[in-house]
Amino acid sequence: MSSEGSALSTRLAIITARQVAGRDICLLTLQAEDGAPLPPATPGAHIDVHLPDGRSRQYSLLSSAPYTIAIKAVRDGRGASQWLHDTLSVGDTIRIGTPRNNFGLREGATDTVLLAGGIGVTALLCMYDALVAGGHTVCLHYWARSVEETFLHAQLSGRPGLHIHACGGRVTSMAAVIAEHGPQADLYCCGPTRMLAEFTALTQGRDPSTVHIERFEADSAAMPEASDEGFSVRLARSGTTIAVGKDQSILEALTDAGVDIEYSCEEGLCGACEVRLLEGDPLHRDSVRTPDEHDQRRTIMLCVSRARSGTLVLDL
Numbered sequence: 001m002s003s004e005g006s007a008l009s010t011r012l013a014i015i016t017a018r019q020v021a022g023r024d025i026c027l028l029t030l031q032a033e034d035g036a037p038l039p040p041a042t043p044g045a046h047i048d049v050h051l052p053d054g055r056s057r058q059y060s061l062l063s064s065a066p067y068t069i070a071i072k073a074v075r076d077g078r079g080a081s082q083w084l085h086d087t088l089s090v091g092d093t094i095r096i097g098t099p100r101n102n103f104g105l106r107e108g109a110t111d112t113v114l115l116a117g118g119i120g121v122t123a124l125l126c127m128y129d130a131l132v133a134g135g136h137t138v139c140l141h142y143w144a145r146s147v148e149e150t151f152l153h154a155q156l157s158g159r160p161g162l163h164i165h166a167c168g169g170r171v172t173s174m175a176a177v178i179a180e181h182g183p184q185a186d187l188y189c190c191g192p193t194r195m196l197a198e199f200t201a202l203t204q205g206r207d208p209s210t211v212h213i214e215r216f217e218a219d220s221a222a223m224p225e226a227s228d229e230g231f232s233v234r235l236a237r238s239g240t241t242i243a244v245g246k247d248q249s250i251l252e253a254l255t256d257a258g259v260d261i262e263y264s265c266e267e268g269l270c271g272a273c274e275v276r277l278l279e280g281d282p283l284h285r286d287s288v289r290t291p292d293e294h295d296q297r298r299t300i301m302l303c304v305s306r307a308r309s310g311t312l313v314l315d316l
């Protein structure tokens with residue numbers, strides 16, 4: 001199966017500005033290649049950026065009008081961010097997806113605390129700006145390795161409620177920050193895997209609806225083992241039943257059968273392949289939804305999730 005992602009809702013965008021925003025970090029401003037307005041996005045939304053080699057990566061929108069994303073070149077990573085950072089310049093065209101938001105601000109929250117590590121701050125700045133613009137009290141704690149590696153350091157320093165911690169690579173004092181806020185506070189966290197693990201541990205016992213995480217790497221440690229058995233899925237609208245092999249994802253089985261499904265990351269990160277589950281016993285293995293959210297939404301990510309047993313009936 002191609003890893004290009006379905007083009008159901010992608011479009012070409014042209015880079016209209018590029019700005020250095022820290023060590024190995026650049027800001028790209030995008031507009032639709034055909035000049036049409038880009039779809040609106042709410043604070044916390046991200047877009048897929050599709051690379052020419054078929055891979056895609058997710059980037060938070062720092063602003064939605066115009067679209068602005070930040071790319072950090074991860075030199076020992078899988079090469080995608082480095083390619084984007086080092087190659088793209090003003091006038092180049094890239095394919096992007098429609099914004100998705102798995103990390104939106106909760107309506108009616110009275111105390112919102114944003115906790116960022118490294119480039120994870122880009123997922124939170126748009127939320128910070130929206131809350132400040134709405135006259136809300138907001139607190140953003142941002143842990144960066146050093147002043148040089150602080151994203152937009154000069155522009156961010158001194159802004160109300162924003163605390164920058166140059167921490168040498170260790171996220172210190174998060175426990176104290178969380179403890180300052182009562183159980184009603186909404187906590188949002190985006191950062192490296194180790195920080196998210198610590199955040200998860202520190203927020204055990206809080207109301208799950210007030211604890212929000214955005215991941216840009218799959219949480220493989222928390223991913224349940226899939227059984228090595230195949231199963232089947234039934235598409236409720238067409239009545240078709242499709243077998244899913246033991247080494248195959250549901251997404252692969254459906255696309256191989258000619259079913260047009262939107263997808264992007266294929267790692268359970270982006271939410272593009274989420275569909276409603278009508279019946280069955282799913283084994284959720286994504287990093288997008290919490291167990292509570294899965295219970296409420298009755299959806300499933302087709303790229304990583306499986307059936308515990310029997311047949312899954314999908315709203316397709």
Ligand code: FES
Pocket residue numbers: 262263264265266267268269270271272273274286288301302303304
């Ligand atoms: S394609 Fe990204 S979550 Fe499935």
